[in-house]
Amino acid sequence: xxTVSSLIAQWCCGNAIHELPEQGRAVxxxxxxxxxxxxxxxxxxDAPRIVAKVEFARAATPVASVHGMGRKADVLxxxxxxxxxxxxxxxxDNSAPxxxxxxxxxxxxxxxxxxxxxxxxxxxxxxxxxxFEVGVRLGRRLNPSLYEKGWHATRVLGVIxxxxxCCRLLGLDAQRTASALGxxxxxxxxxxxxxxxxxxxxxxxxxxxxxxxxxxLAEAGMQSxxxxxxxxxxxxxxxxxxxxxxxxxxxxxxxxxxxxxxxPYPCGAPTHAAVDAALALRQDLQSDLGRIAKIECLVHPWxxxxxxxxxxxxxxxxxxxxxxxxxxxxxxxxxxxxxxTDEALAIPQVQALMQKISVSIxxxxxxxxxxxxxxxIQTVQGAQLSxxxxxxxxxxxxxxxxxxxxxxxxxxxxxxxxxxAAAQVIDxxxxxxxxxxxxxxxxxxxxxxxx
Numbered sequence: 308x309x310t311v312s313s314l315i316a317q318w319c320c321g322n323a324i325h326e327l328p329e330q331g332r333a334v335x336x337x338x339x340x341x342x343x344x345x346x347x348x349x350x351x352x353d354a355p356r357i358v359a360k361v362e363f364a365r366a367a368t369p370v371a372s373v374h375g376m377g378r379k380a381d382v383l384x385x386x387x388x389x390x391x392x393x394x395x396x397x398x399x400d401n402s403a404p405x406x407x408x409x410x411x412x413x414x415x416x417x418x419x420x421x422x423x424x425x426x427x428x429x430x431x432x433x434x435x436x437x438x439f440e441v442g443v444r445l446g447r448r449l450n451p452s453l454y455e456k457g458w459h460a461t462r463v464l465g466v467i468x469x470x471x472x473c474c475r476l477l478g479l480d481a482q483r484t485a486s487a488l489g490x491x492x493x494x495x496x497x498x499x500x501x502x503x504x505x506x507x508x509x510x511x512x513x514x515x516x517x518x519x520x521x522x523x524l525a526e527a528g529m530q531s532x533x534x535x536x537x538x539x540x541x542x543x544x545x546x547x548x549x550x551x552x553x554x555x556x557x558x559x560x561x562x563x564x565x566x567x568x569x570x571p572y573p574c575g576a577p578t579h580a581a582v583d584a585a586l587a588l589r590q591d592l593q594s595d596l597g598r599i600a601k602i603e604c605l606v607h608p609w610x611x612x613x614x615x616x617x618x619x620x621x622x623x624x625x626x627x628x629x630x631x632x633x634x635x636x637x638x639x640x641x642x643x644x645x646x647x648t649d650e651a652l653a654i655p656q657v658q659a660l661m662q663k664i665s666v667s668i669x670x671x672x673x674x675x676x677x678x679x680x681x682x683x684i685q686t687v688q689g690a691q692l693s694x695x696x697x698x699x700x701x702x703x704x705x706x707x708x709x710x711x712x713x714x715x716x717x718x719x720x721x722x723x724x725x726x727x728a729a730a731q732v733i734d735x736x737x738x739x740x741x742x743x744x745x746x747x748x749x750x751x752x753x754x755x756x757x758x
Contacts, residue, residue, distance in 0.1 A: 311536035311543075311554055316484035318556045319437045319471045327436050331562035332740070335432050335439075337712050340736045341400055341569050342393055342414040343374070343752060344712075348573075348644060348719035349395030350375030350754075354505035358512055359388045371419035372749035375723035377756030382423045386519045390415035391512030394461070396644055397626045398573035398719070399511075402439075403676040403703070404565050405446030406454045407461035408511065412469045413438045415515035420473055420522075422749045428742035434476035436562060442468025443561040448554070449547035454499075455612065456546070462497025462510040463546060469518030470494075477522055489531025490521040492542045502575075503615050503624040568677075569707040569715075571700045572642045574625075577610040578632040579699035581680035582642050585633045587694045588684050589640060596637055596660065598686045604629055605669035605681040613678075616666070622647040633682065634660040643718070677702045723754040 309317075349355055350373075359376060362384035369378070371385035374392055379385065393399050393411035402409045413435050421431050442464050446453075454460050470491035474484040494517040497510040536542045536551060543551045572579055581604050592598055610629070619625040625632070625647055634657045636642045645651065672679040681695040698704050707715075713733060720729040728751050735748045742748065 310485075310533045311551055312485040312488045312533060313481065314554055315441055315471060315488055315556070316474075316481040319441065319475050319484055320479070320481045323557045324433050324436050324440075326557070327560055327562065331436065331560055332432060333709075334562050334567055335435050336736055336739055337569065337709055338400060338410040338435070338567055339414055339739060340716050340733065341712050342410040343732060343736070344716035344719040345396055345398040345411070345573075346374040346389055346393040346415070347723040347752070347754070348398065349392035349508070351722055352392075352395040352508075354395050354508045355388055355392040355512070357505070358391045358509065362388055370423045372422060372753045374752045375754045377753050379753070382419045383516050383519055385419035386416045387512040387516035389419065389512070390515030391508045394511035395508040396573045396647070397507075397575060398570055398644070400570060401568040401576050402443050402446065402561075402565060403568065404450065404561070405443045405460060405464055406450050406676075407442070407446065407459075407464055409439055409442055409461075409465065409468065410567065411511045412461065412465040412514040412518065413472055415511070416469045416473055416518040417476055418745065418749055420476055420519050421745045424477070425744050425746065426476060427744055428739040430476055431745065432740050434472040437475040438468040438470075438472025440556050440561050441471040443565060444554070444556055448551050449543060449549050452549045453547040457499050458546060459497035459499050459501070459507070459510050462514050463495045465511070465514045466491050466494050466517050466521075467542075469514060470521040473518050473522035474525065477526055479522065479526055483525045485533070486530045487521045487525035489533070489535035490524055490529060491518065492531070492535040494521060495542065495546065499613070502613070503619075503627045505623065507623070566703070566706070568701050568703070569712055571707060571711070571715075572632070573644045573647060574632050574642065575613060575627040576699075577606070577613045577678040578627075578629050579701065580678055580696035581606065581629055581682055582632050582636045583700050584680060584682040584694035584696045585636045586640065586642075588682060588692055589637050591692050591694075592684070592686075594640065596656070598688070599660070599663060600685045600687045602633065602660075602664045603683045604633060604664060604666045605672065605683070606666060607672045607674070607679050608668050608670070609676075610678055610680070611668060618661070619652065622649065622652060625652055629666055630661045630664045631657070633664055673697050675703075724751070728754070
């Protein structure tokens with residue numbers, strides 16, 4: 308009987324991914340543009356800058372571009388820094404069955420590796436598709452148990468999928484790919500207790516770096532246990548109470564079946580439905596927030612596992628705090644990266660409104676994996692206003708359009724690239740599979756050096 312790692316490896320090395328329809332490849336192009344947007348945006352923040360300071364100080368050959376920092380690093384360092392940037396604003400995409408952010412580690416590992424080997428866009432797209440299918444399918448099998456135990460699925464599952472992607476990109480055979488996957492099992496880690504801190508973003512950087520490292524080690528001949536997934540002390544038994552069972556890939560393709568959720572707000576996905584409801588209620592109030600006596604946010608039980616309840620003391624904690632996100636959306640009439648600064652957090656009206664918000668678990672909301680919510684406002688005159696969102700903007704039945712993702716890229720990229728460079732990136736990503744060498748794209752993404 309074949310092992311799980313060998314089954315995954317054989318599929319990754321085969322031709323099945325060539326059957327992915329254009330619909331799936333269109334999703335990949337959007338995923339690249341969205342991830343590059345949030346990487347450029349996040350590159351200004353402290354977490355990736357701290358990582359970059361350590362990486363740039365190492366004696367390593369700079370061959371891969373660091374997004375938004377005007378420099379290069381070695382391939383492992385670039386993957387680490389870019390991955391940290393991609394998750395620093397908590398603005399990167401989501402997969403519902405994986406309960407994670409699939410594209411940040413995939414894009415952050417694949418681009419430096421492709422650049423260092425002078426590889427083209429078609430190979431990178433195939434590799435992304437392979438990694439996405441592996442990571443999301445593992446999520447279907449092992450969640451929600453894996454997530455409920457407190458593991459950060461983006462790190463734990465992401466390192467497996469991203470390693471599979473890197474092996475595909477390097478053209479490793481099934482034996483070496485299986486070895487790399489076994490190595491990645493020993494790299495899997497990351498606890499949700501670190502949500503709302505710099506270490507949350509670091510998880511993604513480590514995932515991207517480790518994926519590249521696993522593939523390079525296997526390419527050089529490093530081996531691992533054949534039963535690393537299903538063995539007594541293997542991945543599935545240690546990380547989840549669920550069973551892997553028959554592990555089938557690509558039937559159907561997850562890129563089409565479950566797809567990708569692109570986020571309109573730079574904060575935790577469990578806040579999005581409530582924020583959208585709050586923005587609608589702001590219109591109902593005609594922006595007169597003085598009418599609000601109290602606010603009740605009804606959320607799905609899953610929200611409590613992800614969000615933090617303590618009063619946020621910095622913007623990173625605010626991103627995973629429902630009270631702050633709802634209050635800020637009501638005050639500003641929007642929720643963008645400008646609402647997650649120390650100055651925005653200290654606004655008296657936001658702080659006062661947070662005190663009027665209560666959060667309750669509701670069993671009445673659908674168990675759809677998309678963090679549904681209902682927001683109720685009682686006015687000082689005694690009127691009751693409410694808005695219910697079973698699917699947030701960007702969710703399965705409310706996807707962001709390619710036009711909206713492009714607008715998001717331009718908004719984020721303006722902090723690191725000039726208008727001409729941003730337009731070049733959009734053009735290159737739109738024809739990604741036609742690029743024979745990704746070096747020019749990566750160099751543009753460096754931007755100009757910033758203090």
